[in-house]
Amino acid sequence: MRHPELVREQVEALLSIRDLKTYFKTDDGVIKAVDGASFHVRKGEILGVVGESGSGKSITAMSVLRLIQSPPGYFAGGEIIFEGRDLLRKTLAEMRHIRGKDISMVFQEPMSSLNPAYTVGFQIRENIQLHQRVSKAEAMDRAVESLRLVGIPSPEKRVHAYPFEMSGGMRQRVMVAMALSCHPKLLIADEPTTALDVTVQAQILDLILATREKVGSAVMLITHDLGVVAEVCERVVVMYAGKVLEAAYVNELFNHPAHPYTMGLLQSMPRLDETRDRLPIIPGSIPNPARMPSGCRFHPRCALAEDQCAVEVPPLVSPKPGQWVSCWRVAGATGGGADAGNAKH
Amino acid sequence: MPGTQNTDGGRKVLLAVDRLVKYFPITKGILAREVGRVHAVDNVSFDIRQGETFALVGETGCGKTTTGRVILRLIEPTSGDINFDGHAINRLGAAEMRALRREMQIVFQDPMASLNPRLTVGDLIGEPLEVHGLARGGARDARVKELLTAVGMQPKHMFSFPRELSGGQRQRVGIARALSLRPKLIVADEPLSALDVSIRSQIINLLKDLQEEFHLTYLFISHDMSVVKHISDRVGVMYLGKMVETAPKDLLFAHPRHPYTQALLTAIPIPSPGAKKDRIILEGDVPNPINPPSGCRFHTRCRFVTERCRREEPLLTEREGGHQVACHLDT
Numbered sequence A: 001m002r003h004p005e006l007v008r009e010q011v012e013a014l015l016s017i018r019d020l021k022t023y024f025k026t027d028d029g030v031i032k033a034v035d036g037a038s039f040h041v042r043k044g045e046i047l048g049v050v051g052e053s054g055s056g057k058s059i060t061a062m063s064v065l066r067l068i069q070s071p072p073g074y075f076a077g078g079e080i081i082f083e084g085r086d087l088l089r090k091t092l093a094e095m096r097h098i099r100g101k102d103i104s105m106v107f108q109e110p111m112s113s114l115n116p117a118y119t120v121g122f123q124i125r126e127n128i129q130l131h132q133r134v135s136k137a138e139a140m141d142r143a144v145e146s147l148r149l150v151g152i153p154s155p156e157k158r159v160h161a162y163p164f165e166m167s168g169g170m171r172q173r174v175m176v177a178m179a180l181s182c183h184p185k186l187l188i189a190d191e192p193t194t195a196l197d198v199t200v201q202a203q204i205l206d207l208i209l210a211t212r213e214k215v216g217s218a219v220m221l222i223t224h225d226l227g228v229v230a231e232v233c234e235r236v237v238v239m240y241a242g243k244v245l246e247a248a249y250v251n252e253l254f255n256h257p258a259h260p261y262t263m264g265l266l267q268s269m270p271r272l273d274e275t276r277d278r279l280p281i282i283p284g285s286i287p288n289p290a291r292m293p294s295g296c297r298f299h300p301r302c303a304l305a306e307d308q309c310a311v312e313v314p315p316l317v318s319p320k321p322g323q324w325v326s327c328w329r330v331a332g333a334t335g336g337g338a339d340a341g342n343a344k345h
Numbered sequence B: 001m002p003g004t005q006n007t008d009g010g011r012k013v014l015l016a017v018d019r020l021v022k023y024f025p026i027t028k029g030i031l032a033r034e035v036g037r038v039h040a041v042d043n044v045s046f047d048i049r050q051g052e053t054f055a056l057v058g059e060t061g062c063g064k065t066t067t068g069r070v071i072l073r074l075i076e077p078t079s080g081d082i083n084f085d086g087h088a089i090n091r092l093g094a095a096e097m098r099a100l101r102r103e104m105q106i107v108f109q110d111p112m113a114s115l116n117p118r119l120t121v122g123d124l125i126g127e128p129l130e131v132h133g134l135a136r137g138g139a140r141d142a143r144v145k146e147l148l149t150a151v152g153m154q155p156k157h158m159f160s161f162p163r164e165l166s167g168g169q170r171q172r173v174g175i176a177r178a179l180s181l182r183p184k185l186i187v188a189d190e191p192l193s194a195l196d197v198s199i200r201s202q203i204i205n206l207l208k209d210l211q212e213e214f215h216l217t218y219l220f221i222s223h224d225m226s227v228v229k230h231i232s233d234r235v236g237v238m239y240l241g242k243m244v245e246t247a248p249k250d251l252l253f254a255h256p257r258h259p260y261t262q263a264l265l266t267a268i269p270i271p272s273p274g275a276k277k278d279r280i281i282l283e284g285d286v287p288n289p290i291n292p293p294s295g296c297r298f299h300t301r302c303r304f305v306t307e308r309c310r311r312e313e314p315l316l317t318e319r320e321g322g323h324q325v326a327c328h329l330d331t
Helices: A004-012 A057-064 A092-098 A120-131 A136-149 A168-180 A198-215 A226-232 A250-255 A260-268 A307-311 B064-071 B094-101 B121-131 B137-150 B155-159 B167-179 B197-214 B225-231 B249-254 B259-267 B307-311
Strands: A015-026 A029-041 A046-050 A073-082 A103-106 A186-190 A218-223 A235-240 A243-249 A316-320 A323-326 B013-028 B033-049 B053-057 B079-084 B104-107 B185-189 B217-222 B234-239 B242-248
Touching (some): A015 A057, A057 A218, A103 A168, A168 A186, A226 A250, A235 A250, A243 A250, B013 B064, B013 B217, B033 B217, B033 B242, B064 B185, B121 B167, B137 B155, B167 B197, B217 B225
Parallel strands (some): A046 A235, B053 B234
Antiparallel strands (some): A015 A029, A235 A243, A243 A323, B234 B242
């Protein structure tokens, strides 16, 4: 049962993920890495997807690009609609035309996603020539241009450099250059700054913002860092144990978090702009993906859990325009306007 | 002179690091001819007082981890003095050093990589007790249970293997193991970086509780300024092998004086949308430590660079309130 507002928003979206189920068959049983996740990315927006390990945020991204290895992985249900067509129904040949051209991706570790045996210029040129009918020389010129776009000094020399000749920050710039070289409609960045130092992280985040404006791509930024989300994103989706718990505009999420997990995360972080003697904590640990809790997956760690939470999965409902929450405290409240800000624990 | 002041607050200096240098030779050919040196730690001095948490911060390659390891003599220093509780550590023989190690322990970044996967939690925590001949058999097990309780786990966990535990629990085991010998000093090298956000606050609170309960002194090595602000009493900022600034925590975060510290602090994303700040974006990358820049090592990326900075190395000098800065500018 889907909410009419959600249906409308999803129809207008560039990418809409509906009830996605990405499972893995293992000796321990079926791992439901993504289990009924729904959210969408609008044209040109920056959407943050936050979650801890095992939340399914990276598997969702890999599912969009159909990079899930099968076996052991498989799609047990759902749709991924990109520009009106379901990516899960595309053939692998069709997917190859989409990857790198319409949707491209920047990974966490630039050293392991660049080929060490080829120059960076060759690798960017390869992507351009794969998707567009241009001469080798023209593709090389475009590669130089894209390196210039991402702020690499003397790009006409650096195209001939190998990845090992560059620093971590430079390599990640190359990845961004490569990802944007075909002007994709959607850029998926999976923890693009996690392996980098904070001063370099600031450079790369600025770069993603600036180049997005020039190229006009939408960005799906996957991260565990709420600080990065607050500074860069317009909307944010919070994932936990394979499900979406909350989605909202960034201001709303940080100022009036509705889900107890989001509240807990925001309260428990040590912050530069606050001094506290003791941090509130979220008790317990992240559930084992082979033995997910029943009902709401956050209920064993939730201070506000009630009997119903352990039995039934709460539906994703919209208490306010643009805000989506999967929590019985919100779903159970009449009128749907539950004020989560009052629920301090 | 840096490294010798010990008057502040009347608390005794537990660890004094004086002009510590560690170069790693780069060798070439079958004769291992030395062709260069990585200047990992270059003339670093600081003190840690009993019961305080001194945070050593900086980015990749700044020398903070090397400093921590040299202090424990897991790596031998090239030169300099390390004085721990009245012992000149760098002059001790192997047997004396082993005895002293009981009092200085380390907690590593990645508990999965630092705990032997074939040992049970009981053996992991009990091993140091047996190595140092402090307890065995039933006495050992009793102590292991006590330690597990101290770090917020249950005695039954002593029969578990590391793979059966969550990341947070593994780090608790790493901490229990470090505590088992009742050390005075714990070097915690990025103990939170491998943990999930919702687990970090649990471990931060645990470290604070244990410090109080067991009167521990921490050398807390981290790149995460938000955590450092929460946990430390004093902070030392390193850049490319040099200490560029040390100060009591409140002073450092309120009035960072070194241009590098200022940039480092503004680079950290604040989890509060719309919180406008003037971010100082550093240009370029950290230079190569094999061939560090002349004069001030930060001069290649500094907004305020002058001719003097390129020529002359600034020394760490005392400013008001126990603040020390190595910068030619009168910031």
